[in-house]
Structures are given as C-alpha cells and as structure tokens.
Amino acid sequence: MSKNLRYYKNLIDESFIGNILIKKEFTFFLKEKLYLKDSDVYINDKERNLSPGEEDLILDFINKKQNDFPLDYILNSTKFYENEFYVDQRVLIPRPETEILVDYINNYEFIDKARILDIGTGSGCIGISIALSNPQLNVYGSDYSLNALKVADINREELNSDNFYLINADWLSCFRENFFDIIVSNPPYICEEDKHLKNLIHEPREALISSDSGLCDIKKITRQATNILKKNGILVVEHGFNQSIEVRKIFEENNFSDISILKDFQNHPRVTLGVF
Numbered sequence: 001m002s003k004n005l006r007y008y009k010n011l012i013d014e015s016f017i018g019n020i021l022i023k024k025e026f027t028f029f030l031k032e033k034l035y036l037k038d039s040d041v042y043i044n045d046k047e048r049n050l051s052p053g054e055e056d057l058i059l060d061f062i063n064k065k066q067n068d069f070p071l072d073y074i075l076n077s078t079k080f081y082e083n084e085f086y087v088d089q090r091v092l093i094p095r096p097e098t099e100i101l102v103d104y105i106n107n108y109e110f111i112d113k114a115r116i117l118d119i120g121t122g123s124g125c126i127g128i129s130i131a132l133s134n135p136q137l138n139v140y141g142s143d144y145s146l147n148a149l150k151v152a153d154i155n156r157e158e159l160n161s162d163n164f165y166l167i168n169a170d171w172l173s174c175f176r177e178n179f180f181d182i183i184v185s186n187p188p189y190i191c192e193e194d195k196h197l198k199n200l201i202h203e204p205r206e207a208l209i210s211s212d213s214g215l216c217d218i219k220k221i222t223r224q225a226t227n228i229l230k231k232n233g234i235l236v237v238e239h240g241f242n243q244s245i246e247v248r249k250i251f252e253e254n255n256f257s258d259i260s261i262l263k264d265f266q267n268h269p270r271v272t273l274g275v276f
C-alpha cells in the first residue's frame with residue numbers, strides 16, 4: 001500500500017537527527033523533482049499519497065543523502081551566474097566564487113570579435129556564461145576529460161549558446177600561437193593532503209587535485225599561456241584563498257604585467273589576472 005508524504009517527512013526526521021539542512025533540501029527536492037505544491041508539502045502532507053515512482057525517488061534521495069551526496073547531483077541541476085546548468089558526477093559542481101571571474105570578463109571592454117578560451121571548462125559554466133552575455137564574441141571551452149565535455153555540450157545545447165565551441169585538449173598544448181585575447185581558468189588547485197577533500201568525495205578528483213602544493217596546473221597554464229595569448233592578452237586564473245602570493249610569483253616569473261587580484265564575497269583573494 002502506498003504511503004503518504006507525512007510518513008516520509010517523519011522518516012527524514014528520524015534518519016537525520018540533528019541535521020538541520022536536510023529538511024530544507026528535502027522540501028526543495030520535493031518541489032523540484034516531484035513537482036509538489038507548497039500546500040502538499042506543508043499542509044496536506046497526510047492526505048498526499050505517493051505513487052510508486054515518487055516513493056522510489058524519495059528512497060533514492062534518502063539513500064544518497066545518507067552517503068553525503070550533494071543535492072545538485074541528485075537534482076542534476078545547479079544555479080550559476082544567470083542560468084541553471086545540468087550537472088552530474090562527471091563534472092565539478094560550479095561554485096559561487098567562480099562567478100567573480102565571469103563578472104570580471106563581462107564588465108571588460110572587448111575589442112570586436114575577441115577570442116576567449118575557458119580551459120578546464122567542466123560543465124561549461126564559465127565559458128557559456130561569458131558567451132551568453134557577449135553574443136558578439138567567440139568563446140571556446142576546453143577540457144581533457146571527454147566526460148566533462150559531454151556535460152558541457154548538454155549545457156551548450158540547453159542554453160542555446162551558439163557562440164561557444166568545445167575542444168578536447170590537455171591545457172594549452174594544441175592551440176595556435178598568438179591566438180587568444182583572453183584565457184580564463186578555474187583549474188584544479190587543491191593540494192592532495194588538504195583536509196577539505198574528505199567532504200568532496202563525490203566530485204571528480206581530476207577536477208580538484210593538483211600536485212606541487214596545488215600549484216602544478218596553474219604553473220603549466222601560466223607558462224603555456226605565454227605562447228597562446230596575443231600581445232597584451234590577459235590570463236585570468238582562479239585559485240585557493242591562500243595561494244595568491246604564490247600565484248602572483250608564478251605570473252611574475254612568466255613576465256606577466258599589471259597583475260591584479262579579485263576578491264570573493266568573503267574578501268579572500270581568489271582570482272589572479274595579468275597582461276602578457
């Protein structure tokens with residue numbers, strides 16, 4: 001016999017004692033995935049019987065949350081900048097800090113037809129957000145993970161991002177010299193020993209971890225960008241809140257000038273940019 005919604009709300013309470021966030025997540029899930037109305041969720045939960053399909057979805061939610069699965073993966077959706085992006089375990093879930101990088105580019109005064117490259121595009125969140133805000137530009141997104149590129153392609157199509165092009169590449173190894181006006185990246189920058197990694201077990205490791213205290217990929221990108229950027233081209237890289245001194249040094253060693261830093265919502269230095 002089918003159970004009502006109240007039964008599952010009680011089950012959530014009993015299964016996640018002391019977890020304040022879970023009720024909010026469950027409510028959001030019920031509205032987003034089961035399309036339930038507020039009146040069903042809050043008032044008529046005792047009368048609202050669930051179909052076998054709905055029960056399966058709720059049991060799957062409970063099972064995944066017991067394994068600390070992020071809600072965005074359960075919903076296959078996340079909000080970034082001005083749009084909803086499809087996400088699954090093939091890509092990193094876009095973070096709000098990364099929006100400052102997009103905002104910087106969207107407020108930049110471009111020359112006509114500037115070429116922009118987003119390397120390590122993952123879900124495509126950076127490149128697509130820039131492409132949608134700047135339809136006159138050609139924006140390219142690259143990743144060495146074919147799985148990530150499949151997700152970026154879903155978002156490109158869903159969001160009708162016609163001026164966003166995908167490329168499979170190991171950082172900047174396959175691009176023409178002096179080709180791009182701007183290169184942006186949110187590369188992996190977490191050090192292998194970082195204690196926060198134990199909270200990120202469901203996201204792809206290759207999207208998170210970099211050797212050399214988290215700086216190996218930033219070093220590669222900065223060095224390679226010196227060949228691929230046009231004269232006066234700009235490199236914009238996100239990094240950890242405690243890496244800005246090292247990243248500035250890497251930019252200086254590679255002869256970037258006008259180096260500056262963007263801070264996140266908590267006033268942490270999170271993005272370094274420089275002119276080549």
Ligand SMILES: C[S@@+](CC[C@H](N)C(=O)[O-])C[C@H]1O[C@@H](n2cnc3c(N)ncnc32)[C@H](O)[C@@H]1O
Nearest residue numbers: 094120121122143144145170171186187188207
């Ligand atoms: C931190 S995630 C960023 C994803 C997305 N840009 C975002 O901001 O949410 C880093 C991305 O870099 C990609 N990546 C890692 N190593 C790479 C390499 N050698 N060449 C190109 N992409 C790489 C990963 O597959 C992953 O998608």
